[in-house]
Amino acid sequence: MRTRVSGVGIWGVSCAAFALALGVSAVRAQSSADRPVIVLPPLPDARVDVEPPSARTEKQLAIEAPAIVHAPAVSTSAANAPASPAPAQAKSAPDGESLRAALVARVEQARRERTVRGPQSADARRRDAVAAYYESRGFQPLWLEGAGWTAAARGAIARLNAAAEDGLNLAATPPPAAVGDGADAMAAADFALSLAVVNYGWQASGGRIDPRTIAKLITEAPPVAELATILTDVATAADADAALRAFNPPQPGYAALRAKLAELRRDRPAAPERVAPGPTLKTGMKDARVPMLRARFATPAPEGVDELVYDGKLADAVATYQRANGLAPTGQLTPRVVAALNGADPAALEDEIIANMERWRWEPRAQTRDQIEVNIPDFTVKVTFDGVVAHRARVIVGKPDKPTPVFSNRMRFIEVNPYWNVPDSIIKNEMMPKLAADPTYLQRMGYEVSTSRSGKMIVRQPPGERNALGRIKFMFPNEHAVYLHDTPTRGLFNTERRAYSHGCVRVDQPFKFAEIVLGANSGWTEDRVKRLIGGKNQTIPLPREIDIHIEYFTAFVDDDGKLRTREDIYGYSRKVRAALGLTG
Numbered sequence: 001m002r003t004r005v006s007g008v009g010i011w012g013v014s015c016a017a018f019a020l021a022l023g024v025s026a027v028r029a030q031s032s033a034d035r036p037v038i039v040l041p042p043l044p045d046a047r048v049d050v051e052p053p054s055a056r057t058e059k060q061l062a063i064e065a066p067a068i069v070h071a072p073a074v075s076t077s078a079a080n081a082p083a084s085p086a087p088a089q090a091k092s093a094p095d096g097e098s099l100r101a102a103l104v105a106r107v108e109q110a111r112r113e114r115t116v117r118g119p120q121s122a123d124a125r126r127r128d129a130v131a132a133y134y135e136s137r138g139f140q141p142l143w144l145e146g147a148g149w150t151a152a153a154r155g156a157i158a159r160l161n162a163a164a165e166d167g168l169n170l171a172a173t174p175p176p177a178a179v180g181d182g183a184d185a186m187a188a189a190d191f192a193l194s195l196a197v198v199n200y201g202w203q204a205s206g207g208r209i210d211p212r213t214i215a216k217l218i219t220e221a222p223p224v225a226e227l228a229t230i231l232t233d234v235a236t237a238a239d240a241d242a243a244l245r246a247f248n249p250p251q252p253g254y255a256a257l258r259a260k261l262a263e264l265r266r267d268r269p270a271a272p273e274r275v276a277p278g279p280t281l282k283t284g285m286k287d288a289r290v291p292m293l294r295a296r297f298a299t300p301a302p303e304g305v306d307e308l309v310y311d312g313k314l315a316d317a318v319a320t321y322q323r324a325n326g327l328a329p330t331g332q333l334t335p336r337v338v339a340a341l342n343g344a345d346p347a348a349l350e351d352e353i354i355a356n357m358e359r360w361r362w363e364p365r366a367q368t369r370d371q372i373e374v375n376i377p378d379f380t381v382k383v384t385f386d387g388v389v390a391h392r393a394r395v396i397v398g399k400p401d402k403p404t405p406v407f408s409n410r411m412r413f414i415e416v417n418p419y420w421n422v423p424d425s426i427i428k429n430e431m432m433p434k435l436a437a438d439p440t441y442l443q444r445m446g447y448e449v450s451t452s453r454s455g456k457m458i459v460r461q462p463p464g465e466r467n468a469l470g471r472i473k474f475m476f477p478n479e480h481a482v483y484l485h486d487t488p489t490r491g492l493f494n495t496e497r498r499a500y501s502h503g504c505v506r507v508d509q510p511f512k513f514a515e516i517v518l519g520a521n522s523g524w525t526e527d528r529v530k531r532l533i534g535g536k537n538q539t540i541p542l543p544r545e546i547d548i549h550i551e552y553f554t555a556f557v558d559d560d561g562k563l564r565t566r567e568d569i570y571g572y573s574r575k576v577r578a579a580l581g582l583t584g
Contacts, residue, residue, distance in 0.1 A: 093186075094182060094183040094186065099144075099186060102186070102187035103134055106191045107131045107135060110127045110130065110191065114127055125227075126198050127195065129228060130198055134191070141186070142194055147179065154240075156197055156241070157176075159200070160197070161175060166248050167261065167354035167358065168204060170200060170203075173198075174196065175196040176192045197234050198227050200244055201225050201230030201234070201247040202225065205223060205225040207224045208358070209222075209579050211362050214576060215406075215570070215572060217405040218407070218572070219405060219407045219479065220407055221362075222362045250367075251360055253557070254357060256561075257360070259557075260557060260563045261357070268346050270346075272296065274341075275293070276289055284311075285309070286308045290307065290310050291308070293310075296341070318333055324564065325564065325566070326379070326564065326565075327340065328496035352554060355576040355577045358576055358580060359552060363549060364408055369386050370544075371546060371549065372517065372549070373548075374397075374548070375551050375553050376403075376406070376551065376570070377552060377554045378556070380394060380395060383513075389559065394508040395505050395508065396487065396499070396500050397498065397499050397505055398499065398503040398504070402503050404482065405503065407550055408550070409478050410548065411474055414473070414540045415537065416533065417532065417537045418469045418472065418473045419462060419463060419467075422459040422460065423481065427457065448460045463537055467488070468487070469487070470488055470510065472486045473486065474507070474510075476548050482504045482505070484505045485504060485507065485510070486506070497567070497569070514540075518540065519544070521543070552572050
C-alpha cells in the first residue's frame with residue numbers, strides 16, 4: 001500500500017519506496033497535540049515513539065509525519081461557544097481489517113479495565129455496554145469516516161465539550177481531541193468518543209443519583225436512558241448535538257434554570273460582604289451593620305438621619321428582599337434574612353442551581369400541559385392548564401421529621417365530608433400514650449375504633465369541623481397514603497415557614513381549588529361544592545384526571561423570569577450537592 005503525502009513530490013515517494021524495499025520500519029512522529037486527549041493503557045504490541053523528532057532529518061520528517069484530520073476545537077469553558085475547526089489535512093485511513101483488529105483489542109482492554117475499576121461501578125457498566133455494542137456490530141467503527149470523523153461525531157464532540165452548560169461532568173470520559181493516526185489510535189479515539197457519548201446521555205437522563213439514596217420518601221424514578229440506545233440515537237441522528245441535548249429534561253423549569261446558570265457564569269459578580277450575626281433589627285434601632293446594609297440595598301441614609309439608624313426606607317428594601325425570597329415581608333432584619341443574604345455567594349448559588357437542575361432529571365419526561373405542582377420548600381401549589389398558570393395557593397407541608405414525600409401521580413377524585421383513617425404511625429406514636437393515660441381519650445375525641453381480623457386496632461375520625469382533613473380532600477391514591485386536603489387550623493397559612501403536617505399537604509382556599517381542578521365546564525363551582533358541607537361523605541370524580549407532581553425545588557425561576565431561592569427545609573439539596581461533588 002502506498003501512502004500519499006501531500007507536498008513531498010517524487011523524491012519523497014522514491015525515498016519511501018526505497019525504505020520499504022530495504023524493509024525499514026519507519027517510526028512515525030506524532031506530536032502530543034495530535035493524540036487523542038484520553039489516558040488509556042497501551043494496547044498489546046502498541047508501538048511507542050521513543051525517538052524525539054529533533055533527532056531526524058528534515059526529509060525523514062516530511063515523509064513520516066502523519067497528516068491529522070482535526071475535530072472541531074471547542075472551548076473548555078461552558079460559557080463559550082465551540083471554536084471553529086482547525087484546517088483538515090489529507091491522511092490515509094488504515095484498511096478495514098486493521099481497524100477491526102484494533103477495535104477488538106480495544107474492547108478486550110476495556111473488559112480488563114472493568115476488573116480493575118470494579119465490575120459493579122457505573123463506570124464499569126458503561127464500559128461493558130460500549131464493549132458489547134462494538135461486538136454486536138462486528139467491531140466496526142461508529143464515528144469514523146475514512147481517516148476522519150463523521151458529521152455525527154463532530155456534532156457530538158461540540159455538545160460534549162459544552163456538557164457543563166447542563167451541569168454535567170465528563171472529566172472521567174473526556175471526548176478525544178482528534179482522530180489520531182494509525183489503526184490503534186483511531187480505534188482508541190472511536191471507543192473514547194462512544195464512552196463520552198454514553199456518559200453524557202446517562203448523566204443527562206438522571207443516572208448520577210438514585211433519589212432513594214437522598215431520602216426514602218423520594219420515590220421519583222429517573223427515566224435513565226438505555227446505554228445502547230444512547231449510542232444508536234446519537235450516531236444515526238441528523239443533528240447529533242441536538243440528539244445529545246434531548247437526553248436532558250424537556251420541562252420549561254429546567255430550561256429556565258439552565259439559562260440562569262449560563263447568566264450567572266457569564267456575569268459572575270464578586271461575592272458580597274457577609275452580614276455579621278446580631279439582634280433582629282426593627283425600624284428606629286441603631287446597629288453597626290446598617291451602613292453595610294445600606295450599601296447592599298443601595299439605600300443611602302436620608303438627609304438628617306444617622307447612618308447607623310435602621311430607618312423606614314431601609315426596612316422597605318429589606319421587605320422587598322424578603323418577599324422575593326419567600327420570607328414574610330416584615331421589613332425586619334431577622335437571622336433568616338441574614339442567612340439568606342450570606343447565602344448569596346455566586347459559587348454557592350451556581351452549585352444550588354445545578355443541584356436543582358439535577359432534581360428535574362428525576363421527574364417523568366412525558367409531562368402534560370395540564371398539571372398540578374406542589375413545591376415543598378416554596379409552600380405553594382399551582383395549577384397549570386395548557387401551559388398557563390390558572391391558580392396558585394399557599395400550602396402547609398410536612399414537618400422536617402415527618403416530611404412530605406416527593407413523587408408524581410394523577411389526581412382522580414375529590415371527597416367532601418371525608419373520613420380520616422388515622423395512620424398506624426400516629427396511632428402508635430401519638431394516640432397510644434394518650435390512651436394509656438386516659439382510656440376514654442379516643443371516645444371523648446369522637447374517634448371510631450374497630451379491630452381488624454388480624455387484631456390490629458383501626459381508628460377513624462368521622463366527617464365534621466374537627467376532622468383533621470377539614471371538609472374536603474383531593475385524592476390521588478399512592479403508596480405513601482398522602483393527599484391534598486383542607487384543615488381546621490387555617491390560621492397556620494399566615495405563617496412564614498409552613499411545615500406543620502404529618503406529611504400530607506394542606507391547601508388554603510380548598511373549595512376554590514376544587515372549582516379549579518374540576519374545570520370550568522364541569523358545573524362544579526366553589527359555592528356548589530360548599531353546599532355539600534355537613535352532609536354525607538360524597539365523591540366527585542374529576543372530569544379528567546390531572547397529573548400531580550410533589551416537588552422539592554429550592555431554586556427556581558418565577559413567572560417574571562427572576563431566580564428565586566428557598567430554604568432547604570429537609571436538607572435534600574445539601575445531600576444532592578454532596579452526591580454531585582459540589583462544594584460551594
